[in-house]
Amino acid sequence: xxxxxxxxxxxxxxxxxxxxxxxxxxxxxxxxxxxxxxxxxxxxxxxxxxxxxxxxxxxxxxxxxxxxxxxxxxxxxxxxxxxxxxxxxxxxxxxxxxxxxxxxxxxxxxxxxxxxxxxxxxxxxxxxxxxxxxxxxxxxxxxxxxxxxxxxxxxxxxxxxxxxxxxxxxxxxxxxxxxxxxxxxxxxxxxxxxxxxxxxxxxxxxxxxxxxxxxxxxxxxxxxxxxxxxxxxxxxxxxxxxxxxxxxxxxxxxxxxxxxxxxxxxxxxxxxxxxxxxxxxxxxxxxxxxxxxxxxxxxxxxxxxxxxxxxxxxxxxxxxxxxxxxxxxxxxxxxxxxxxxxxxxxxxxxxxxxxxxxxxxxxxxxxxxxxxxxxxxx
Numbered sequence: 001x002x003x004x005x006x007x008x009x010x011x012x013x014x015x016x017x018x019x020x021x022x023x024x025x026x027x028x029x030x031x032x033x034x035x036x037x038x039x040x041x042x043x044x045x046x047x048x049x050x051x052x053x054x055x056x057x058x059x060x061x062x063x064x065x066x067x068x069x070x071x072x073x074x075x076x077x078x079x080x081x082x083x084x085x086x087x088x089x090x091x092x093x094x095x096x097x098x099x100x101x102x103x104x105x106x107x108x109x110x111x112x113x114x115x116x117x118x119x120x121x122x123x124x125x126x127x128x129x130x131x132x133x134x135x136x137x138x139x140x141x142x143x144x145x146x147x148x149x150x151x152x153x154x155x156x157x158x159x160x161x162x163x164x165x166x167x168x169x170x171x172x173x174x175x176x177x178x179x180x181x182x183x184x185x186x187x188x189x190x191x192x193x194x195x196x197x198x199x200x201x202x203x204x205x206x207x208x209x210x211x212x213x214x215x216x217x218x219x220x221x222x223x224x225x226x227x228x229x230x231x232x233x234x235x236x237x238x239x240x241x242x243x244x245x246x247x248x249x250x251x252x253x254x255x256x257x258x259x260x261x262x263x264x265x266x267x268x269x270x271x272x273x274x275x276x277x278x279x280x281x282x283x284x285x286x287x288x289x290x291x292x293x294x295x296x297x298x299x300x301x302x303x304x305x306x307x308x309x310x311x312x313x314x315x316x317x318x319x320x321x322x323x324x325x326x327x328x329x330x331x332x333x334x335x336x337x338x339x340x341x342x343x344x345x346x347x348x349x350x351x352x353x354x355x356x357x358x359x360x361x362x363x364x365x366x367x368x369x370x371x372x373x374x375x376x377x378x
């Protein structure tokens with residue numbers, strides 16, 4: 001009979017084999033990952049942008065994705081990869097001068113104003129330099145949204161119906177609008193729950209904070225009210241930036257440890273970083289056209305929130321220091337700025353109608369024969 005230690009070693013060996021197989025099956029190798037980022041030197045001419053995607057930054061500031069549990073989201077969902085070129089051809093929504101604002105639509109009137117203000121500031125830095133506005137809260141209980149009551153006693157709202165309603169709420173100048181609420185969500189009757197849902201084409205999304213609260217299931221968490229508040233804020237900002245990222249056309253990332261990684265649980269989501277990997281960062285840059293240094297500076301400053309953001313804050317400050325040294329050496333002082341198109345081609349063209357000026361009726365010219373006939377009649 002095998003001893004416990006021998007059995008444990010055997011299981012560990014079998015588990016390693018299984019994980020190795022899963023990683024080979026679902027995680028792109030080094031060559032495919034490099035191809036997914038693209039040829040930066042040939043495709044990006046601006047010298048302020050190139051260092052962000054350099055080999056030095058990619059290798060020293062980003063970690064490759066790895067499956068450490070067979071139950072993780074990648075093998076569970078058989079997630080496909082979206083490289084940079086796939087993103088550019090995906091038909092994502094374009095930004096325009098008259099359609100570039102990100103709106104946050106609370107669906108719960110009890111949400112704390114300070115909490116919403118912090119989320120707004122972080123999103124403004126994350127999607128720099130786009131404006132982010134918080135709309136007046138709606139009470140989801142009065143909106144007559146389809147819902148169901150679970151055996152545990154809590155209410156779940158139909159996320160798809162919320163998205164349908166949101167199409168009527170979205171302002172004309174909105175690039176996208178994210179609806180947020182404290183109640184749980186489900187996407188269809190056969191599903192247990194969903195953290196959030198987004199419609200890329202309609203520029204609307206919704207997500208719930210409910211399951212990011214450790215006390216959602218009534219379990220004891222041993223944290224003070226202040227600690228609990230800080231943790232919920234950290235998790236909420238992570239999921240908010242993730243869901244808005246989807247509305248910018250980015251799919252789940254399988255290349256690096258990235259803010260756009262998927263998750264099957266709140267615990268799995270908590271292990272994901274706040275920052276974007278180089279591939280997803282290039283996707284966002286292609287759409288928004290931000291200056292990297294200015295964006296990282298804004299994120300470093302706004303990440304000084306609580307202890308849960310400390311690691312993220314250090315990462316952004318390290319990137320700021322790295323870019324500042326490069327820009328100083330190469331004398332790259334002028335920030336990058338993208339110009340957005342003026343008009344949205346999807347909107348009907350407005351025709352300018354000129355006022356008509358009444359004119360005197362013109363007398364038709366007579367031929368020689370007609371004039372001769374007229375004289376003979378007289």
